[in-house]
Structures are given as structure tokens and as C-alpha cells.
Amino acid sequence: MSKIVVVGANHAGTAAINTILSNYPNEEVVVFDKNSNISFLGCGMALWIGKQISGPEGLFYSSKEKLECNGAKVHMETEIKKVDFKNKVVYGINKDGVEVSESYDKLILSTGSLPIDLPIPGKDLKNVQFVKLYQHAEDVIKKLENQDLKNIVVVGAGYIGVELAEAFQRCGKNVELVDLSDSCLSGYYDLEFREMMKENLVKNGINVNFGEKVLELKGTDKVEEVITDKKTYKADMVIL
Structure with missing residues (x-):
């Protein structure tokens, strides 16, 4: 019997965990x-935001409890800070600030991805959002x-971006879709x-609004305007 540590339990991680538990029970x-959650179907966020589904419940297909019921040991809200590849040990900190190691x-690394963090002034204003995780949606x-x-x-x-633009339009909002490229997708x-x-669209x-480069986000406390190299847009919320 060997010990397998999986870092990251969304789609790739969950698939790996279930495959191992099903095929290699020892x-x-x-x-x-x-x-704080596992297996969130991020591709369904726009459906939730656009009110095409009533809630997020159907956007999860696994959980800590399900994985543990199948034999895994699961640490939620625990961030791995260091991997000692030579001695084969991972080190992390849980939500209570307690250091853990295993x-x-x-070792399976399935840490996922992050949206591009554009280096533009004003990105720290309120209502400037990523929409990647359940908590974002x-x-x-x-x-x-x-x-x-x-x-x-x-x-x-x-x-x-295209899916979210549709979702916001379904909510009755005025939506400006901006991209540096000359078209969508x-x-x-x-x-x-x-x-x-x-x-x-x-x-x-x-x-x-294609072929436009975002230069700056303006506002006092919350975002109020998006400045591109061609236009200025009113903005009560900006999704990056």
C-alpha cells in the first residue's frame, strides 16, 4: 500500500481521487x-447569475463527506505552502492558522487556474470582480x-466573458463587453x-467593443468608469 496526497479537489482532483478509490482500494x-467546497461546476455560474437555474445546489457533484465515505482523508480550507520533494512531505496552514504536514x-498536484490579474490602475476599487469560484458568483x-x-x-x-455578458443582460443590466482582440471567442x-x-450578442x-485596451478603472470608493484607449464607459461593476 502507498500513500497518495492530492493537492486540489476540484474537477481534476476529484476525478483522480474517485479513480484511485474505485480501482485501488488499498x-x-x-x-x-x-x-470550503469541492467539485463546483464553474461553467454553470452564468446560468445561476442569469437566473436560468434557481440556485447553486445542482452545481456540485461531490463533497468532503462523499470522498471520506469512499475512504479518503480530506483537509478543507487548508492551503499548501511548501512541498519538500526530496523528503516527500507537504506543508500547509488550515483556516485556524494551524500548521499541518503530511x-x-x-503526489498529485491539481491546483487549477486563476484569471489573469490585469496590471491596471483602479483594479482594487470595490465592485471590480473576478468570477471564478462559487464565492465570486x-x-x-x-x-x-x-x-x-x-x-x-x-x-x-x-x-x-460571453456567458456572463448574457447572464447580466438577462438580469436587465446595461452590458458592455470589451476585448483587446478584434472579435469575441x-x-x-x-x-x-x-x-x-x-x-x-x-x-x-x-x-x-472589440479592439480596445483597458487602461484604467476610475472611481472614489467603488468603480465608476472604465477607460480604454478609445472610449470611457460608465460602470457600476466590472468583471475581469
Whole structure:
């Protein structure tokens, strides 16, 4: 029997954990995740924000309890700070500030990704958001209850940006979709298909602004404007 430590328990981590537990029942599996939940289907956030589903419950397919029921040992809200690859030990800190460590025979790193943190002035203003985690989506939905929040600028017209632009439009907001590229979904499709998507966005009331570079976000406490190299947009919320 060997001991396998898995760092990160969202999609890749959960799949690895379930595969090991199902096929190699004698292996010891120890899991670390710095979030408070497991297996959140981030691709469904736009459906939740846009009120196409009633809540987030169906966006989870596993949990700490399910993994432990199948034989894993799971540490939630514990961030791994260091890996000693020579001596095969991981070191972390849990939510209470207590240091933890765990030895391993094999190590799986499934830490996921982060949105690009644009180096622009004003990004620390209130209502400038990432939408990556469950907590991000929950925060955005709460803020959308404020009827004074009318103008939303989405920076980035990839899959997530396009889906969120649709979601905010479904909520009755004025949506500006901004991207440095000359079209939406530029990393995924040929131009003729990207043009079809652009037409679809415009037809459904989303303002598209391509070939623009965001230079600065302005506001006193909360974000109020997005400055690009071509225009200035009113903004009560900005999604990066």
C-alpha cells in the first residue's frame, strides 16, 4: 500500500481521487483543498447569475463527506505552502492558522487556474470582480440585488466573458463587453463563426467593443468608469 496526497479537489482532483478509490482500494488517499467546497461546476455560474437555474445546489457533484465515505482523508480550507520533494512531505496552514504536514509516496498536484490579474490602475476599487469560484458568483448575485447597479462592463470576451455578458443582460443590466482582440471567442473559432456570435450578442442587447485596451478603472470608493484607449464607459461593476 502507498500513500497518495492530492493537492486540489476540484474537477481534476476529484476525478483522480474517485479513480484511485474505485480501482485501488488499498491505497491511502489524503486530500488538501484551500476552498470550503469541492467539485463546483464553474461553467454553470452564468446560468445561476442569469437566473436560468434557481440556485447553486445542482452545481456540485461531490463533497468532503462523499470522498471520506469512499475512504479518503480530506483537509478543507487548508492551503499548501511548501512541498519538500526530496523528503516527500507537504506543508500547509488550515483556516485556524494551524500548521499541518503530511508525508507521501506519490503526489498529485491539481491546483487549477486563476484569471489573469490585469496590471491596471483602479483594479482594487470595490465592485471590480473576478468570477471564478462559487464565492465570486455568490457575491455578484448579492450585489445584483441593488437596483442602483445598472451598468456592467465585462473585460474579456472568451467563453466566460460571453456567458456572463448574457447572464447580466438577462438580469436587465446595461452590458458592455470589451476585448483587446478584434472579435469575441478569438482563441476558439474562425472569424466567420466569431462574427455570427457577435451578431447574436448585438441582437440580444449586448454592446460589443472589440479592439480596445483597458487602461484604467476610475472611481472614489467603488468603480465608476472604465477607460480604454478609445472610449470611457460608465460602470457600476466590472468583471475581469
